[in-house]
Amino acid sequence: MVTVKLHTEKSISPSDLMSLYHDAGWWPDRDKDGILKLLSSGIALGAWEDDALVGFSRAISDGVFRAYIEDVVVLSSYRNKGIGKLMIERLLDELKDIDVISLFCSEDLAGFYKEAGFKKTKQIVMHYKKE
Numbered sequence: 001m002v003t004v005k006l007h008t009e010k011s012i013s014p015s016d017l018m019s020l021y022h023d024a025g026w027w028p029d030r031d032k033d034g035i036l037k038l039l040s041s042g043i044a045l046g047a048w049e050d051d052a053l054v055g056f057s058r059a060i061s062d063g064v065f066r067a068y069i070e071d072v073v074v075l076s077s078y079r080n081k082g083i084g085k086l087m088i089e090r091l092l093d094e095l096k097d098i099d100v101i102s103l104f105c106s107e108d109l110a111g112f113y114k115e116a117g118f119k120k121t122k123q124i125v126m127h128y129k130k131e
Helices: 014-024 032-039 083-094 107-115
Strands: 002-006 043-049 052-061 066-074 100-102
Touching: 002 052, 002 083, 014 032, 014 052, 014 066, 043 083, 052 083, 066 083, 083 107
Parallel strands: 066 100
Antiparallel strands: 002 043, 043 052, 052 066
């Protein structure tokens, strides 16, 4: 059985999270030091089957008005089993007092987030990335 726990309830190791990212083909340039910083800010949670990390998600927030959900990832062999839904539900519960919660996703995942109560907007998305 998979359980979802905050990082403060069950510690997530950088190497376990890096394994999840690699399985998904994400963030090959992230290192353990960066992941330690990531885990120490905002809300981070893991989906666990016994002691195996099979999912991860996080949110950053100003604590009042806005929050942003990032890095919703599930180990490929555990996808389509409701784990992503469990993680989103837990994050939304943790963020229940926040006015607006946003995220970015690919078009093929829009239906998943719509089922969780998110609405597609017509806003222009702009990014700035250090070179």
